[in-house]
Amino acid sequence: MTIKLNTDEHSKQSNISKIKSFRKQNRPTSELVDGVLKGDISALAMAITIIESRIDKHRVPSQEIIAKCLPHSGKSIRIGITGVPGVGKSTFIESFGSTLTSMGKKVAVLAVDPTSSISKGSILGDKTRMQELVRDPNAFIRPSPAGSSLGGVARKTRETILLCEAAGYNIILIETVGVGQSETAVHGMVDFFLLLKLAGAGDELQGIKRGIVEMADIIVINKADGENLKQAKLAKVEFSRALHLYPPKKNGWIPKVLSCSASENTGIVEIWEVIQAFVEESKNNDHFFSARKEQNKYWLLQSIDDLLKQEFYQNEKVKSLLVRMTKEVVEGKISPFTAAEELLKLSKTP
Amino acid sequence: MTIKLNTDEHSKQSNISKIKSFRKQNRPTSELVDGVLKGDISALAMAITIIESRIDKHRVPSQEIIAKCLPHSGKSIRIGITGVPGVGKSTFIESFGSTLTSMGKKVAVLAVDPTSSISKGSILGDKTRMQELVRDPNAFIRPSPAGSSLGGVARKTRETILLCEAAGYNIILIETVGVGQSETAVHGMVDFFLLLKLAGAGDELQGIKRGIVEMADIIVINKADGENLKQAKLAKVEFSRALHLYPPKKNGWIPKVLSCSASENTGIVEIWEVIQAFVEESKNNDHFFSARKEQNKYWLLQSIDDLLKQEFYQNEKVKSLLVRMTKEVVEGKISPFTAAEELLKLSKTP
Numbered sequence: 001m002t003i004k005l006n007t008d009e010h011s012k013q014s015n016i017s018k019i020k021s022f023r024k025q026n027r028p029t030s031e032l033v034d035g036v037l038k039g040d041i042s043a044l045a046m047a048i049t050i051i052e053s054r055i056d057k058h059r060v061p062s063q064e065i066i067a068k069c070l071p072h073s074g075k076s077i078r079i080g081i082t083g084v085p086g087v088g089k090s091t092f093i094e095s096f097g098s099t100l101t102s103m104g105k106k107v108a109v110l111a112v113d114p115t116s117s118i119s120k121g122s123i124l125g126d127k128t129r130m131q132e133l134v135r136d137p138n139a140f141i142r143p144s145p146a147g148s149s150l151g152g153v154a155r156k157t158r159e160t161i162l163l164c165e166a167a168g169y170n171i172i173l174i175e176t177v178g179v180g181q182s183e184t185a186v187h188g189m190v191d192f193f194l195l196l197k198l199a200g201a202g203d204e205l206q207g208i209k210r211g212i213v214e215m216a217d218i219i220v221i222n223k224a225d226g227e228n229l230k231q232a233k234l235a236k237v238e239f240s241r242a243l244h245l246y247p248p249k250k251n252g253w254i255p256k257v258l259s260c261s262a263s264e265n266t267g268i269v270e271i272w273e274v275i276q277a278f279v280e281e282s283k284n285n286d287h288f289f290s291a292r293k294e295q296n297k298y299w300l301l302q303s304i305d306d307l308l309k310q311e312f313y314q315n316e317k318v319k320s321l322l323v324r325m326t327k328e329v330v331e332g333k334i335s336p337f338t339a340a341e342e343l344l345k346l347s348k349t350p
Numbered sequence: 351m352t353i354k355l356n357t358d359e360h361s362k363q364s365n366i367s368k369i370k371s372f373r374k375q376n377r378p379t380s381e382l383v384d385g386v387l388k389g390d391i392s393a394l395a396m397a398i399t400i401i402e403s404r405i406d407k408h409r410v411p412s413q414e415i416i417a418k419c420l421p422h423s424g425k426s427i428r429i430g431i432t433g434v435p436g437v438g439k440s441t442f443i444e445s446f447g448s449t450l451t452s453m454g455k456k457v458a459v460l461a462v463d464p465t466s467s468i469s470k471g472s473i474l475g476d477k478t479r480m481q482e483l484v485r486d487p488n489a490f491i492r493p494s495p496a497g498s499s500l501g502g503v504a505r506k507t508r509e510t511i512l513l514c515e516a517a518g519y520n521i522i523l524i525e526t527v528g529v530g531q532s533e534t535a536v537h538g539m540v541d542f543f544l545l546l547k548l549a550g551a552g553d554e555l556q557g558i559k560r561g562i563v564e565m566a567d568i569i570v571i572n573k574a575d576g577e578n579l580k581q582a583k584l585a586k587v588e589f590s591r592a593l594h595l596y597p598p599k600k601n602g603w604i605p606k607v608l609s610c611s612a613s614e615n616t617g618i619v620e621i622w623e624v625i626q627a628f629v630e631e632s633k634n635n636d637h638f639f640s641a642r643k644e645q646n647k648y649w650l651l652q653s654i655d656d657l658l659k660q661e662f663y664q665n666e667k668v669k670s671l672l673v674r675m676t677k678e679v680v681e682g683k684i685s686p687f688t689a690a691e692e693l694l695k696l697s698k699t700p
Contacts, residue, residue: 066685074682155687162685211561245592293680300679303690308658311694329650330643332424335416335512337505340653344661 029061033068039106039168041140047163052145052156066159069166074292076108076165077279078172080186082212083196088222089175092196092262094130099268100171101138108169109133110160112176112186113144114153140169151306154185158299161189187215188298191288192275195219199228199235199259214246216255218274224259224267232259251287253278315347379411383418389456389518391490397513402495402506416509419516424642426458426515427629428522430536432562433546438572439525442546442612444480449618450521451488458514459483461525462532463494464503490519501656504535508649511539537565538648541638542625545569549578549585549609564596568606568624575611582609601637603628665697 032050035043047069051062083089097107109130133139145156161172176186187193195216213219219239224232239257248254256274260267282288312318325343328334382400385393397419401412433439447457459480483489495506511522526536537543545566563569569589574582589607598604606624610617632638662668675693678684 063685063688066688070682070685159685159687211564214561242592242595245595292682296679296682296686297676299686300676300689303687304662304693305655305659307690307694308662309655312654312658326647326650329646332420332642332646335413335420335509336646336649337509337653338413338416339650340657343654344657 029064029068033065033166036065036069036163036167037072041167044140044163044167045142048142048160051159051163066162069163072166073162074165076161076170076172077192077275078161078174078190079275080174080176080183080190080193081196082176082183082186082194083222085177087196087198088262089196090130092220092222092260093173093175094133095262095265095268096271097130097133097139097173098136099265099272101133101136103272104138105171106138106140106169107133107136107171107173108140108142108161108164108167109173109175110142110157110164111144112150112153112157112174112182114147114150114182140164140167149306150181150185151302153182154189155299155303155306157186158189183212183215188295188302191282191291192217192278194271197221197235197239198223199231213242217249217253217278218255218271219243219257220267220271221257221259222262225261225264235259251282251291252285253281312344312347317349318343318347321346379414379418383415383516386415386419386513386517387422391517394490394513394517395492398492398510401509401513416512419513422516423512424515426511426520426522427542427625428511428524428540429625430524430526430533430540430543431546432526432533432536432544433572435527437546437548438612439546440480442570442572442610443523443525444483445610445612445615445618446621447480447483447489447521447523448486449615449622451483451486453622454488455521456488456490456519457483457486457521457523458490458492458511458517458519459523459525460492460507460510460514461494461527462500462503462507462536463525463527464497464500464532490514490517499656500531500535501652501660503532504539505653505656507536508539533562533565538645538652541632541641542567542628544621547571547585547589548573549581563593566605567599567603567628568608568621569593570617570621571607571609572612574609574617575614585609601632601641602635603631662694662697667699668693668697671696 029050032043032047036047047065050058050065053062081089081093093109097109100107130141134141142160145153145160147153147156157174161174164172172190174186174190176182193215195212195218197219199221221232221235221239236257236259243255243257246255258267258271258274260271262268279288282291313322321343325334325339329336329339382393382397386397397415400408400415403412431439431443443459447459450457480491484491492510495503495510497503497506507524511524514522522540524536524540526532543565545562545568547569549571571582571585571589586607586609593605593607596605608617608621608624610621612618629638632641663672671693675684675689679686679689
């Protein structure tokens, strides 16, 4: 890239501002990474923006930033938080996050929301719901990256975790709205998975997708206050009993059931104690780090898969035939396997 | 293909046998398909062998057979049967299958067992465990196709279902041993999913992989006879209660819990009645056929995925770098996404 400078004396001032602007836009990645490693929030925010960018010129800097941050990453507890809308996720994160910062922790709050976009705003976009945490110098809140594909959103969030860790955040909270497969994606990038629930009459698991309860390391019944208190206690007993019906987890951890009131800040410290016990136990039996290794491997295979599919489905020849082929397959006019073979052959014709 | 014939008189006999052998080996697919459509068991067996074959010259005939059978397929009830080893799957299938043939049904029994191979023998290979059904003219038993990849085995089983249906079998039973993801694969090719269980002290769900109970349309507690009878009744109550904790299925079906004794042939007719009720209900609310359409679509996407991966992982350049890359990813030395991109780039270099 070159800057076009004017040669006459009168344009000197204009030239200087052009150079300044050029330097700012092209801030070398080493400088940016230095900022991240010092815990500079604006450097961290800018680095994340580059990583989230889809612009071609950000591709190389993005890889450089990640490569440089990678050796400084990993020293956090990564916690996934899920629950149906209305369960009080934002209030919980506000309360839980503030409790942690008051203990001297540095807390980063991220989100995985494949439905979010800049225009629609994401779950964390409405920061007014986390007024206390937003002003907290030891908390860093970043909304979900925009993107229509879960794969893309998950990738960016995974890389943002690394950057936040390099910037010294030792607790990473990752919120998910439970759209599509986002819980599975978040479960695959965290050390501990927290499911928020409400006590309520009738089917306690209503509204929770199949498989989510099985992923939980803790079920927290929120809004256990005032008139809800009694119901929350009952729900706690019921969930504890229900969890016994699930097969044990391979790391040996027995999921816990707790209740709390995020709005009244009760039961929050107890949740943190459970998480600390989990971390201690799983570091002792070496499951903590072996699980992270498994996750890295999973993401490698997942990324290969994503890239292969992306390329295939963006192929113009495939695009033009896929709709008709899918229709014929659905109607049972052609075998799915024959159709797949034909499409693959087509994708390779020049 | 041509046959080399000898011209001297003395070799006439030898020529005739050459021609006969040629005709037999190269039996035209139209002739074979005619046999299948007439319900000729040897034609069906030969057609399946061609479909299961990995030999290149069987590729085109295989596609022809499927294309010709496809319009005659679909008119069966496809039932998946799973359960841990020792639960009595073979005995159950023997009893259930015989009950169905005695009602005038034609029953095909298939299996999905990715660990099976010709040398190792598959779950259904030991036909001695199904002595009655083996001799039943209205039953057709076919062991799992050999193959190390679940994708390959699943594909062949899916296509075998079509052929069996074209041959007039109106009940297809598909057994799975529960290795790896085979239940999910079988669940994705059947109309109804049956989970066999045993009553036992302690954790009732022990040994069943996470997510399997959620897939079941019916849980059948087997060996409900003699001294086990009381325990089976208790297990039935416990499972019925546990199933209420799961969110409802999108087709509106409420999974049932029954008990039976396959060895004493008790409770078997009741299971068939539940399946009939399921089929009636899901045909009435149109879920039966829309689920099959969804399955077809799923298998198209799945096959594309399989083929893309197969090609990628068989690439020699990828093979030579993958082990090192995986190691670096697992150890956190390189980002999974960067590694994936590098491998993909490599796979495309000539």
